Amino acid sequence: MRVTAIDRYEIDPGTVTEWTLAAPERLRRSSVPPSYNQRFHLDTARTQGVGRSVWMAGSFDVPGQPDPDTLRRTFDTFIRRHDALWTGFDVHPDRIERHIVSPDALGLERSAPREFTDTTALRNHLRDRFTRVCDPLTFPAFLFATVERDTRTTIIAAFDHTIVDGYSLAIAVRELSTIHEILAFDPEATAAEVDALLGPAGSFMAFCETEHQAGREATVTTGDPRVRAWAKFYDDCGGTAPSFPLDLGVEAGRPVAQASDVQTVLGGAESDRFEEHCLRAGGTMFTGILAALAMALRLEGGPDRLPLQFPLHTRRDPRWENAVGWLTTSAPLTVPITEGDFATTLVDTHAAFRSALTLGGLSMGQIHAGVGERYRRTRTDLFMASYIDYRRLAGSERHGELNAHHISNVTVCDDAQFWVSRTGGGLSLRSRFPNTATGHTTIGRFVARLSAVLGAVAQQGIAAPARPSVAVRVREA
Structure with missing residues (x-):
């Protein structure tokens, strides 16, 4: 798709x-x-x-x-x-x-x-x-x-x-x-x-x-470890949700017209190799993508610790498996980056991801109620990265034959968001970002850098983590 x-x-x-x-x-x-x-x-x-x-x-x-x-x-x-x-x-x-x-x-x-x-x-x-x-x-x-x-x-x-x-x-x-x-x-x-x-x-x-019933029955307090984890995450982000760390030429809370970009960042065979390398190194396809995204941003001048949110579906109960509706929640993740060392970054990212999964069971409404004044909304959008492997969904074997598409509207925004999708043809990246001259320049450079990091891992593989030596190095542009 x-x-x-x-x-x-x-x-x-x-x-x-x-x-x-x-x-x-x-x-x-x-x-x-x-x-x-x-x-x-x-x-x-x-x-x-x-x-x-x-x-x-x-x-x-x-x-x-x-x-x-x-x-x-x-x-x-x-x-x-x-x-x-x-x-x-x-x-x-x-x-x-x-x-x-x-x-x-x-x-x-x-x-x-x-x-x-x-x-x-x-x-x-x-x-x-x-x-x-x-x-x-x-x-x-x-x-x-x-x-x-x-x-x-x-x-x-x-x-x-x-x-x-x-x-x-x-x-x-x-x-x-x-x-x-x-x-x-x-x-x-x-x-x-x-x-x-x-x-x-x-x-x-x-x-x-x-x-709704689960929210009424569950008693959520500031002492709940899941609430504490979210509160710390927001504290680390300055008391709000994470934002894209590079300049997009827009003021927080003042959305402008949205721009969009869709690119293939890895071919089918390259995606297979990338996933194989990530699995052997102790990660997954998704945590490998997150590690590559964080390293690409770091190479563009971003931080050495990258906070972001990622969506999770809530269809684990068979009753909702084939329901049409909005069945997602969100989890917080901070990617620790070891410059030039993809292996270590991947291992640390995967550990952070596994930890984030333990924060489930509460809706975002319960989280925000528990966090209280430690969270304030400063932007219309939030910085997030989503991943979906369409090959795993029922009916996906016919997506090519049907020329199936997932199409989104173009509206307004004040932050950047990314959707990575996998099909038999490889990895595709859809970017949503402010339609400013700075936004186009920043996202263009970032996407090119991300493609380079992904390609380097797919071609070179991943050595064992070894701080502080370099496992996979991506040259500066």
Whole structure:
């Protein structure tokens, strides 16, 4: 699955048709509270306004020009499987109310087709429509679109972030493509038969209830070792979340237009070698990437200890494995860097990573409540690095055949964030950073440096840690 941003999405022009939910006559109030992630996202949307549409989309191709009735049934079947798509929110300064509608009351409306002959114009149109419809303060906050051509059609499912995370997009691509194939082959197939073939979907609403109940039952104090660890992490970051350590030409708390960059940083065979070297040295692919990222920043003038946060999915319970929703949390990590010595940096990073994993079990809401005034929010964004190996997700063996993409919106930001994704083609890095001259220069140099560090390890291997001697040295540019 190729991870990209809408301004870099490679899509051929064609005829665009949208499929949106008809506005239901009424939504009833639900007692299920928003998850912590949803609450944070909705509060930010209410107070900031600009750039609030943080939508994400999954896309894939099917041959020819699909039958409209088959498409309608495909989208309807998918909606009925996932209760995250049945709800919206009323957001007030003092409360957030969830509303829900029965899936039986939801109907899809098909737009008039619109022809595009230019890729840039098509991307701009899709961005505008997704931004308008996938608004967290409206319902529904998602839509489906098709881009038809003579020999193939691209199907796109776009959602506000309150509804999905990155894993959810992979689930959406797998299920939508499978449902469409089933219904195209057997138009008489029932929703129950499709569900039996796909397996249980999982309820995101049930996850929200479980998270809320766990938060009410758990007593979290400042003496909790997990709270103490987070408090120390924030103290080390100056009483706030970590920020990218190099100049991006933007003031904290004053976001500007976002820039994005997508590059392949290691090929397929190189990625295999890099992972093999990291495993032999006592690390993993992810901790190797973090070590390389930290060393690249150090070579660009960054610190010798790099604090950052990384997302973790919360799908360990089989009930949530195939749920569409936002099921992630965050963990703190400080990477200690031994200059010029990748082996030692990797070992220390892996130890820090293992320690960070022991801090699970609490939501970010509980953490911030426990930390109290030792944490203050100074930036809109935070410095984070994410890693996902799409090869391990169900349906990934077809991502190449389907031309599957994970597409993100381009909004505003005041920090840098990075998503590393692995496919059979290697490692890809998506960067999100302020669209300033300084930001482009800084991120350009950093990404080039990171590619050099990763490439050096893949080619040279990793010697045993031996302070203070150098195991893998990357030359100064």
